[in-house]
Amino acid sequence: MSTSSESTFLSTGTNNPPVTMETFLQSQQHLTDALTALLNQQTAHAQPPANIIVPQHPHVQRVKLPLPDEYDSSPNKYNTFIQGVRAHLGVPDSPYTTPALQILFTLSLMKKGLATTWANERSQAIHDRTYAITSWDDFESLLQAMF
Numbered sequence: 001m002s003t004s005s006e007s008t009f010l011s012t013g014t015n016n017p018p019v020t021m022e023t024f025l026q027s028q029q030h031l032t033d034a035l036t037a038l039l040n041q042q043t044a045h046a047q048p049p050a051n052i053i054v055p056q057h058p059h060v061q062r063v064k065l066p067l068p069d070e071y072d073s074s075p076n077k078y079n080t081f082i083q084g085v086r087a088h089l090g091v092p093d094s095p096y097t098t099p100a101l102q103i104l105f106t107l108s109l110m111k112k113g114l115a116t117t118w119a120n121e122r123s124q125a126i127h128d129r130t131y132a133i134t135s136w137d138d139f140e141s142l143l144q145a146m147f
Helices: 021-041 075-090 099-108 112-130 136-146
Strands: none
Touching: 021 099, 021 112, 075 099, 075 136, 099 112, 099 136
16 A cells, blocks of 8 residues: 555545545645634633533533544435534533634534535635634534435
């Protein structure tokens, strides 16, 4: 097997062209950089999405949840995926307190199949400022319509 980035391809699904490992890693780095930048800009008083109920437990200081499974665009896995994402966004002291952070967190979990291509396109558009982040609810509606 060749180690050249020109001949190392990742399959993105049966109807998608192959992606070089270098391109994939660059896309993942853009996503990581954007998420890091937004985490650094977040405000201390931002609120979670309106459709997420945050229980008020004064005795709980920090909730640790396992990350949701990576999403691969399978329709039968969507509900489990989105419930895991909502759980992460709704815990007290979640670092994902703005729509931009919530969306980037969600995109970072979309690492398999058609979901990868879709997430990479969205993260690049966010990075290029050609995708206007309006709200978590709008993004979730777009996500549900796609998958």
